[in-house]
Amino acid sequence: MNSPVASQNAFSDAERRGVYRAVFERRDIRNQFLPTPVPDDVLGRILLAAHHAPSVGFMQPWDFILIRDVALRTNVRNNFLEANRQAAQRYQGEQRTLYDSLKLEGILEAPLNLCVTCDRTRNLGSGLGRQTVLETDLYSTVCAIQNLWLAARAESLGVGWVSILDHDQLRSILEIPSHVTPVAYLCIGYVSEFPAAPELERKGWCRREALARLIHFDRWGRQDDAFAAQLDSPAEVGLSLNSVQQSLDG
Amino acid sequence: MNSPVASQNAFSDAERRGVYRAVFERRDIRNQFLPTPVPDDVLGRILLAAHHAPSVGFMQPWDFILIRDVALRTNVRNNFLEANRQAAQRYQGEQRTLYDSLKLEGILEAPLNLCVTCDRTRNLGSGLGRQTVLETDLYSTVCAIQNLWLAARAESLGVGWVSILDHDQLRSILEIPSHVTPVAYLCIGYVSEFPAAPELERKGWCRREALARLIHFDRWGRQDDAFAAQLDSPAEVGLSLNSVQQSLDG
Numbered sequence: 001m002n003s004p005v006a007s008q009n010a011f012s013d014a015e016r017r018g019v020y021r022a023v024f025e026r027r028d029i030r031n032q033f034l035p036t037p038v039p040d041d042v043l044g045r046i047l048l049a050a051h052h053a054p055s056v057g058f059m060q061p062w063d064f065i066l067i068r069d070v071a072l073r074t075n076v077r078n079n080f081l082e083a084n085r086q087a088a089q090r091y092q093g094e095q096r097t098l099y100d101s102l103k104l105e106g107i108l109e110a111p112l113n114l115c116v117t118c119d120r121t122r123n124l125g126s127g128l129g130r131q132t133v134l135e136t137d138l139y140s141t142v143c144a145i146q147n148l149w150l151a152a153r154a155e156s157l158g159v160g161w162v163s164i165l166d167h168d169q170l171r172s173i174l175e176i177p178s179h180v181t182p183v184a185y186l187c188i189g190y191v192s193e194f195p196a197a198p199e200l201e202r203k204g205w206c207r208r209e210a211l212a213r214l215i216h217f218d219r220w221g222r223q224d225d226a227f228a229a230q231l232d233s234p235a236e237v238g239l240s241l242n243s244v245q246q247s248l249d250g
Numbered sequence: 251m252n253s254p255v256a257s258q259n260a261f262s263d264a265e266r267r268g269v270y271r272a273v274f275e276r277r278d279i280r281n282q283f284l285p286t287p288v289p290d291d292v293l294g295r296i297l298l299a300a301h302h303a304p305s306v307g308f309m310q311p312w313d314f315i316l317i318r319d320v321a322l323r324t325n326v327r328n329n330f331l332e333a334n335r336q337a338a339q340r341y342q343g344e345q346r347t348l349y350d351s352l353k354l355e356g357i358l359e360a361p362l363n364l365c366v367t368c369d370r371t372r373n374l375g376s377g378l379g380r381q382t383v384l385e386t387d388l389y390s391t392v393c394a395i396q397n398l399w400l401a402a403r404a405e406s407l408g409v410g411w412v413s414i415l416d417h418d419q420l421r422s423i424l425e426i427p428s429h430v431t432p433v434a435y436l437c438i439g440y441v442s443e444f445p446a447a448p449e450l451e452r453k454g455w456c457r458r459e460a461l462a463r464l465i466h467f468d469r470w471g472r473q474d475d476a477f478a479a480q481l482d483s484p485a486e487v488g489l490s491l492n493s494v495q496q497s498l499d500g
Binding site: 009011012015016017018019020021022023024025026028040043044045047048049051052053054056057058060062063064065066067068069083086087090091095099102104117124125126127128129130131132133135136138139143145146147149150151153154155156161163164165166167174175176177183184193194198200201205206208209211214215216217218219220221230231232 | 259260261262264265266267268269270271272273274275276278290293294295297298299301302303304306307308312313314315316317318319322333336337340341345349352354367374375376377378379380381382383385386388389392393395396397399400401403404405406411413414415416417424425426427430433434443444448450451455456458459461464465466467468469470471480481482
């Protein structure tokens with residue numbers, strides 16, 4: 001650790017490895033949910049992690065609707081089925097066959113569903129930081145979701161984000177008022193496994209882009225292939241991540 | 251660890267603590283940047299963490315513009331100064347005095363700036379999952395930003411998100427094309443300290459909301475104060491987090 005920060009702020013190798021494991025081993029889970037209930041203390045911890053996300057002007061615009069009721073979840077699943085039926089029509093031929101073979105939600109299999117919302121009118125931060133980009137409250141809410149997703153992985157919990165939903169219908173099912181935007185509908189539960197790669201990559205829907213192609217220097221489009229490749233080199237991931245890489249490869 | 255998941259997927263206590271430390275000790279840094287350069291291997295790791303965020307349909311809509319050029323950063327800072335001058339006019343009296351005393355960016359002090367963008371037209375995922383909620387590509391980009399922010403904390407790097415910018419001007423300064431949306435402008439560098447609480451809380455701009463007030467059961471507005479308080483109890487954070495809490499209190 002060559003950081004100049006005071007040593008009490010530095011992470012141990014194992015703590016740092018934990019952060020990278022959560023990042024690299026997090027998956028969008030649809031197929032692998034187990035019915036095992038999520039204990040309250042674990043649920044409390046991942047919600048607390050969400051609540052400690054950054055937010056514009058310390059606005060904390062998020063709310064958390066915990067959904068266990070099976071009738072409600074069945075309504076949400078019916079919403080998904082209709083939205084997905086329409087979405088599938090975009091694809092034809094082999095791509096349609098592949099699309100139809102994908103499992104894109106685990107609404108009923110997961111023991112817990114969670115809708116994370118954004119109150120566009122919450123005045124906690126008095127609008128600080130939000131006057132130039134109005135969407136920053138939505139962005140803050142997504143930061144909370146990603147905190148929860150990573151904390152969940154550290155607790156061996158899987159999370160799946162169901163984006164194929166009619167949000168007007170979802171709002172109606174969950175009685176969400178008009179000034180509140182549903183941002184994510186999540187399925188949460190223990191899993192039989194965390195797959196080594198994203199399902200859409202394993203099934204051949206698309207591949208992971210090379211990071212080096214996404215790096216620009218000082219201005220958009222100014223690329224430096226050699227330097228970008230150096231930043232993207234697996235060798236650069238460092239000793240402490242070798243075990244992560246091995247566990248992904250194994 | 252009472253998880254039913256195979257033990258090779260479980261995190262050690264130290265790894266799990268690392269994730270929660272990153273979540274609870276992450277700060278939006280404006281004041282504490284040091285000029286120490288960020289080594290390429292560390293930069294590569296936090297970008298790789300960003301690139302491993304979840305994305306709708308595996309779309310990976312993000313790009314990363316690394317900005318070190320001082321003239322460009324000065325242009326961006328001038329953009330901030332004008333946007334902030336206008337934003338300040340919203341506040342009056344004591345609140346205005348407090349607003350004017352806040353330092354809201356570290357554009358020139360941080361050795362590295364990073365603009366994270368979202369290519370709204372990227373077709374990697376063939377639109378999967380994005381037909382019902384068009385903004386999911388922006389949300390994916392924010393997941394990448396939060397991954398980077400937490401990985402940065404594990405590397406003892408501070409990150410500050412500058413949201414008070416005219417994004418049309420920013421687009422012009424960085425030559426970002428019209429189909430690409432700037433999502434975040436980040437300042438990145440080592441820090442003299444990670445403050446124990448957010449600056450806006452310490453300065454009295456606003457307080458952290460009680461998590462329990464933000465939890466709903468099955469439908470919006472159905473609250474259960476006793477159960478929500480139990481989920482929000484510090485005692486529920488668990489043994490492995492005691493050291494985190496102590497370091498935050500200390």
